[in-house]
Amino acid sequence: MESYRSKTHVSLADTVYDIQTFHAEFASKALPDVILSLADIKVLLNFLERDRQVVVTAKDVIKFVDEKSTEPSIVTQVDHGVLELKLAVEKLNYQIEDIQHQIEE
Numbered sequence: 001m002e003s004y005r006s007k008t009h010v011s012l013a014d015t016v017y018d019i020q021t022f023h024a025e026f027a028s029k030a031l032p033d034v035i036l037s038l039a040d041i042k043v044l045l046n047f048l049e050r051d052r053q054v055v056v057t058a059k060d061v062i063k064f065v066d067e068k069s070t071e072p073s074i075v076t077q078v079d080h081g082v083l084e085l086k087l088a089v090e091k092l093n094y095q096i097e098d099i100q101h102q103i104e105e
């Protein structure tokens with residue numbers, strides 16, 4: 001997780017996830033040669049929020065905290081909107097890939 005937070009140019013879209021996208025992104029990266037289950041991810045999120053204070057959660061939004069920011073670490077309506085847009089773009093990309101495969105067949 002440390003390498004994620006040390007990125008130099010991180011957009012807001014790179015800091016917000018829902019549980020499924022968080023699992024897809026980090027399940028195989030948290031521990032070497034281990035793929036975390038969804039239950040493991042939930043435990044990890046509790047640890048990261050409560051003990052390490054590097055994420056905040058609200059309903060279905062998981063947000064990495066900017067440790068350099070002086071603003072309070074909360075999930076805002078903008079974060080919800082960015083997550084919805086991010087998920088919509090991912091869904092569209094999947095649909096486009098599916099259509100391309102159908103055309104190629």
